[in-house]
Amino acid sequence: MGDQRPWIVRALSILVLLLLWEGAGRLAANPLAPPASVVLAAMAREVASGALPHHVGITLARVAASFTLAMALGTALGLAMGWWRTVDLWLDSALLLLLNLPALVLIVLLYVWFGLTEAAAITAVALNKLPTTAVTVREGVRALDDELLEMGRAYRLGRWATLRHVILPQLHPYLFAATRSGLSLIWKIVLVVELLGRSDGVGFQIQVYFQLFDVTHILAYALAFILIVQVLEWAILQPLERRFVRWRVGPDHARRRQ
Amino acid sequence: MSRLTVDIREKRLAGRLVLGAVAFTVEAHEVVALVGPSGCGKSTLLRLVAGLDRDLTGTVRWSGAAPRLGMVFQQPRLLPWRTVRQNLTIAGAGLEEGDRLLDRMGLADKADVWASQLSLGMARRLALARALAVDAQALLLDEPLASLDEGNQRLARVILREYWLRRPVPTLLVTHDLAEAVALAHRVLVLSPGPARLLFDHPVPDGARTDAALAARTVSALRELAAMPR
Numbered sequence: 449m450g451d452q453r454p455w456i457v458r459a460l461s462i463l464v465l466l467l468l469w470e471g472a473g474r475l476a477a478n479p480l481a482p483p484a485s486v487v488l489a490a491m492a493r494e495v496a497s498g499a500l501p502h503h504v505g506i507t508l509a510r511v512a513a514s515f516t517l518a519m520a521l522g523t524a525l526g527l528a529m530g531w532w533r534t535v536d537l538w539l540d541s542a543l544l545l546l547l548n549l550p551a552l553v554l555i556v557l558l559y560v561w562f563g564l565t566e567a568a569a570i571t572a573v574a575l576n577k578l579p580t581t582a583v584t585v586r587e588g589v590r591a592l593d594d595e596l597l598e599m600g601r602a603y604r605l606g607r608w609a610t611l612r613h614v615i616l617p618q619l620h621p622y623l624f625a626a627t628r629s630g631l632s633l634i635w636k637i638v639l640v641v642e643l644l645g646r647s648d649g650v651g652f653q654i655q656v657y658f659q660l661f662d663v664t665h666i667l668a669y670a671l672a673f674i675l676i677v678q679v680l681e682w683a684i685l686q687p688l689e690r691r692f693v694r695w696r697v698g699p700d701h702a703r704r705r706q
Numbered sequence: 707m708s709r710l711t712v713d714i715r716e717k718r719l720a721g722r723l724v725l726g727a728v729a730f731t732v733e734a735h736e737v738v739a740l741v742g743p744s745g746c747g748k749s750t751l752l753r754l755v756a757g758l759d760r761d762l763t764g765t766v767r768w769s770g771a772a773p774r775l776g777m778v779f780q781q782p783r784l785l786p787w788r789t790v791r792q793n794l795t796i797a798g799a800g801l802e803e804g805d806r807l808l809d810r811m812g813l814a815d816k817a818d819v820w821a822s823q824l825s826l827g828m829a830r831r832l833a834l835a836r837a838l839a840v841d842a843q844a845l846l847l848d849e850p851l852a853s854l855d856e857g858n859q860r861l862a863r864v865i866l867r868e869y870w871l872r873r874p875v876p877t878l879l880v881t882h883d884l885a886e887a888v889a890l891a892h893r894v895l896v897l898s899p900g901p902a903r904l905l906f907d908h909p910v911p912d913g914a915r916t917d918a919a920l921a922a923r924t925v926s927a928l929r930e931l932a933a934m935p936r
Contacts, residue, residue, distance in 0.1 A: 595783050596783055599777075599779065599783040602756050602775055602846075603775070603797040603840065604774065604798070605796070605797070617787040
């Protein structure tokens with residue numbers, strides 16, 4: 449099957465990256481630019497001591513909570529704004545404001561107003577992601593096929609069946625785009641939130657090691673987190689996406705599977 | 707079953723007149739064909755009757771509650787991301803009735819295939835099956851036999867006649883083919899080129915469905931009527 453070749457190419461590209469890193473690190477011979485082997489060894493020690501699983505676990509839980517919140521509210525908002533012009537007019541400026549508010553400002557304000565709490569942290573992250581989700585879903589709703597919606601009305605499909613069978617399948621590409629950009633955005637912001645106002649999680653650890661100028665451990669934590677996000681992408685997101693586009697046939701699809 | 711009364715004085719789309727005076731009734735058990743040149747506003751008329759568009763000068767009224775519709779659109783309008791069978795059940799067909807119609811339409815082996823994989827002819831047959839499978843109280847069919855090959859057109863005509871024998875429901879059948887109208891309908895309404903006005907309303911003799919010569923005479927009589935200057 450032609451399916452296996454992309455995996456070989458991917459594995460090779462990662463290997464090449466690691467080798468380049470290793471070589472550059474050895475050449476530099478400076479503790480502030482450690483080679484791959486040193487970072488990986490540090491990562492293994494942190495895993496063995498239990499510190500890395502603990503902090504990564506906490507950060508992942510925060511990512512999951514704020515991601516779920518942002519996607520659920522953002523999707524609902526996007527649906528409403530795409531569907532009803534009045535809702536769109538009322539909320540568009542607020543959305544624009546939120547979209548252009550620097551993440552840092554939002555985080556600091558929420559910490560000031562609600563204290564250095566878990567709820568403030570998660571809300572801050574979710575509010576950073578929510579507007580882009582809403583905007584993406586709104587685009588999707590605007591692109592819905594009117595003829596199919598009309599068919600649904602003629603056959604009296606009802607709200608729920610129309611959402612499930614007519615609207616959501618057309619929104620899948622938009623929801624996946626929002627999910628992808630959402631995960632990468634959220635885990636970056638979660639680290640900032642942890643750095644500023646939490647006493648655990650990957651962001652907190654990075655702050656600790658930053659104060660010690662310990663680049664090896666900073667890289668070890670960052671790398672561990674990147675690995676986990678990649679596994680999420682390969683193990684959950686991509687299979688899910690393939691499942692939702694199974695029905696697509698035609699030359700476009702054939703090209704994508706090459 | 708309910709009776710349909712249409713009394714349209716005019717219908718505009720974005721300011722442009724697309725339908726002129728069109729008034730007629732469809733009795734509870736009647737099949738009425740709407741014949742007119744393409745682009746004369748037949749599909750607009752069907753959307754008004756279906757209640758998908760309520761912006762008109764005039765009235766469209768059903769005696770009693772608005773009936774559950776079986777509708778065939780000019781395009782198949784299937785859900786490509788659902789299977790052939792799901793396209794029927796989602797629209798409200800029972801599983802058994804759905805499968806029976808798939809079988810009748812020669813689509814039984816496609817029941818579990820994505821609707822996106824059907825050819826246009828198959829998609830049109832599925833669209834007709836959907837309209838007939840939902841236990842409709844009225845049928846609105848926009849060129850239901852278009853893009854079917856000759857064999858499938860004959861099959862679809864047989865299936866439609868069987869359907870009306872078992873379930874006589876008020877039916878509006880849009881077509882541009884007088885022969886098809888005579889073969890299927892009790893009455894033929896002929897519309898002018900757009901913006902359509904109703905030119906005349908002509909009954910089809912009972913025998914025309916079985917007697918080919920009578921059908922041919924009826925078609926040519928209708929053709930002469932339609933060609934008359936007025």
